[in-house]
Amino acid sequence: MAEQPAIVLVRPQLGENIGKAARAMLNFGLTDLRLVAPRDGWPNPAAGPAAAGADVVLERARVYETTADAVAECALVFATTVRKRGDTKPVVGPDEAAEQIHGLAGKSAILFGPERSGLDAADVSLARTILTVPINPEFGSLNLAQAVILCAYEWSRAKDLVQPPKTDALPPAPQEELDGLIAHLDRLLSQKNYFLPEERAEASRRTLRNVLTSANWNHLEVRTMRGIFSTLENPPRGERRR
């Protein structure tokens, strides 16, 4: 599982909005809040009431002098901007950003600009990727906490959807290997009269195949099982050489 992204508020103006952002974050399990040069200093008495109980986020918040300091250790930085400005950077929505964050081994950060002006060009230049919420073009009026909650929501949503990385997983064994395994076990069981009486045999064999097929073993696992069956049908190992 990837680390959760840092939410970086760059030069936020109102303590109330910092509190609301913290609340939005915690609603979806985010707790890493970073503040770059908050206008009214930090802590800010207006933040607590607006956080509506998300005090843990405020208490852990870290303050930085520059945006670069705030994201120094991050491998992937997103800059939220409402408008595109002929960007040369890739532009993603909150959904794709969330997927990228979950796919990352390292730390990520999402930058949010001051309430009135948004991120400046220097802040944006720190980011690898632009994050834009696709909004009504005739009424773009997303406030800071709303932008944060949409990003947090998508992160939380993608977390549930995320699968364990598949790099280690081997594909299932080829069918012929599985068939060999089944035949092997069938032989052993036949010797023990497992498939008698005759009229039950077909159903029992189907059950056997279903069970082994559902195991979805890869070729290494099938090989291991073959070894086990061989062991079972042969005399005890120590006695073979006698």
Add this chain to the structure above:
Amino acid sequence: MAEQPAIVLVRPQLGENIGKAARAMLNFGLTDLRLVAPRDGWPNPAAGPAAAGADVVLERARVYETTADAVAECALVFATTVRKRGDTKPVVGPDEAAEQIHGLAGKSAILFGPERSGLDAADVSLARTILTVPINPEFGSLNLAQAVILCAYEWSRAKDLVQPPKTDALPPAPQEELDGLIAHLDRLLSQKNYFLPEERAEASRRTLRNVLTSANWNHLEVRTMRGIFSTLENPPRGERRR
């Protein structure tokens, strides 16, 4: 393209929150706001400033006395609740709700309860489906406007992804047809003293509504059921003409 869903605020308390909900809606292109018995009446002077320019939504808002009135023509009604309560109704997130709305030929509605208490059981019983935002279980503190914006965002998002509607399936019957069916059956049952003793009546009626709502019948099916109820309440067919 499906119609956009109505956003139904049931007994909202603060005008400010109505305004914020309107702003959240318009950010993602939703404009059909309906208010059920707003506590402080309507219009409310606190709504406008909080709408931050989404006045068009407030101006078009319609006010209803009951939740049933507000969703009378809707074929698909969602009830937003934070917690599951052993529901018998299907539960979806904002993403799946948005998909269902886009796949529907008719009108849909999403119900949001009063700020403090949320929807009551009678409101929920009007809905076919529960809409729950999957939220941090240790800190569920989603306010009204936040819940609205997440639903509006997903609706907007799904609009871009939407596939042509599946033309073969009939949509669910409009809510008022369902109401007629429920009233019909209620009458029959009342004649049989089904709802006695009195203190059980409300719960029995809610159960009745939930059962018939979950059937998800289209208008042909509702009509068939009406015919069945009529048959039941009248003398045997062969005997009527005597």
